[in-house]
Amino acid sequence: MRNSLDLPKDPAATRVVVAMSGGVDSSVVAALLKREGYDVVGVTLQLYDHGAATHRKGACCAGQDIHDARRVAEAIGIPHYVLDYESRFREAVIERFADSYLSGETPIPCVECNRSIKFRDLLETAKDLGADALATGHYVASRPLATGGRGLYRAADPERDQSYFLYATTPAQLDLLRFPLGELADKAAVRALARELGLAVADKADSQDICFVPQGRYSDVITRLKPHAASPGEIVHLDGRVLGRHEGIIHYTVGQRRGLGLSVGEPLYVVALDADAARVVVGPREALATRVIRLREVNWLGDVPLTDLGEGVEIAARVRSTRAPRPALLRRVAGEGGPEIEVALLAPEDGVSPGQACVFYESDDPRARVLGGGVIAKRLGTQDTAAPAARTATAPALA
Known part of the structure; x- marks a missing residue:
């Protein structure tokens, strides 16, 4: 007989580490598993400057969120650990994010955070704690495959589905990962569960944008990390015309139309970023296809x-x-x-x-x-x- 996490053990004999970010989703996962009788251990990662994020809405894994995770763990009666992963996160995620932008790309740090921090380093920590599984509050599902192992699937709620950010999860990681919210109808159902479970974070706002980028200003973070790396250069049309100047390709993304500072009588879009030549290449919308x-x-x-x-x-x-x-x-x-x-x-x-x-x-x-x-x-x-x-x-x- 297998338990609700598809493991061949009684819940009381099944240790589950829950990655608790301090938000409603991971808090509900921890409380649900505790109510089902699992041996639950909460772990929160401090990923970046604790103090700077204390009063910022939409932060994650820092400041107020760590306090909220600790409070939930105390309320449901589970042990809770805060692990300082700040240096790992800076090296694997923030530095790589900045380098990618400087090379003319538009990176997704959430993918790298899941790949390098949560599903690699944290998974190893869970094993060290004797865990049978690592559970998270992600909106994605995993199920057994007929061929063996587990498959990754889109969540029941298409509006909350996070499978795009978890594609880098490996088969070996999927064997140990569990996503209890993936089969729930929607976020409203999760908040209703949080209220039923008496969680203080039931109405807490969701995290917004990239956790370490205040107000979504990517260029501010990159300039602080690499103050001399952004080079000014030309804004060039696909047909070869030089239309203007820019102060660094980090201020542009492919597909951008607004903020180009050009007046040429036709709508133009950023179609490429040439980091080597410090050029922003623009053209008509059809060039984006x-x-x-x-x-x-x-x-x-x-x-x-x-x-x-x-x-x-x-x-x-x-x-x-x-x-x-x-x-x-x-x-x-x-x-x-x-x-x-x-x-x-x-x-x-x-x-x-x-x-x-x-x-x-x-x-x-x-x-x-x-x-x-x-x-x-x-x-x-x-x-x-x-x-x-x-x-x-x-x-x-x-x-």
């Missing part, structure tokens, strides 16, 4: 090895967390350094940016299985548009 995406750092959760894709595998690809998965073909192609993974979209997508994630699903069904994903390294437009030669001979391919 992407048909083919090349990936790096691919994590594969499918049943067929990536080496056996043959002519390609039909998938649904998701290029932004706010967009629905769209039909595509996943295939291996020859690259300069060897075989590469490529996603061919059946219909073009706008605003695909290097540094973002492209996540694979078995289909576009709202509860579909996650097959993995990778970091977008390069994109090819509907006509394989190239960046302008402008006044140099080193203009790169549009990426």
Whole structure:
């Protein structure tokens, strides 16, 4: 007989470490498991400056959140530990975030935090504590596979689904991870459970934006970390015209229209960022259309090895967390350094940016299985548009 976490043990003999961020979701997970009779241990990670985040709304894993997690643990009667992961988080997430922006990409630090901190370092800590499972408050589901192991699936609530940020979870990690909220109807049901369980955080606001970026000003964080790294340069049209100057590519993202400071009589969008030449490349909206995406750092959760894709595998690809998965073909192609993974979209997508994630699903069904994903390294437009030669001979391919 297996318990509610699909483990072959009585709940009382099953130790579960719960990653408690201080928010309502992870608090409900801890309280539910405690009520079901599991041996629950709460762990909260301090990830960045404790003091600076104390009074900031929407913070996570610092300041008030640590206090709230401790208070919930005391109320439900479980041991609670706060672990200082600040140096690990700075090195693995914040520094990498800054470096990625400076190279002309638009990174997603939440993916790296899950991959390098929560599902690697914290999972090892859970094992050290003798845990049978690590549970989190993420809105995603995992279920046993007929072929063995566990699969990752989209959450029941499509509005809260966080599978896009968890594509890098490995099969070995999935064996130990549990996501109790993934099968719940919606966030309202979670808050109702929090009130039923008597949790003081039942009406606490959700975290917003990137936890270590106050008010969403990415450039402020990057400038503080790398004060001399941002170089001014030219704003260049795809046709080669130099239209203006900028104070650093960190202030721009692919797809951006507002804030370009240009007056040329036509709407223009950022279509590429050339870090080597410190250039912002702009063009018409149609230049944003992407048909083919090349990936790096691919994590594969499918049943067929990536080496056996043959002519390609039909998938649904998701290029932004706010967009629905769209039909595509996943295939291996020859690259300069060897075989590469490529996603061919059946219909073009706008605003695909290097540094973002492209996540694979078995289909576009709202509860579909996650097959993995990778970091977008390069994109090819509907006509394989190239960046302008402008006044140099080193203009790169549009990426």
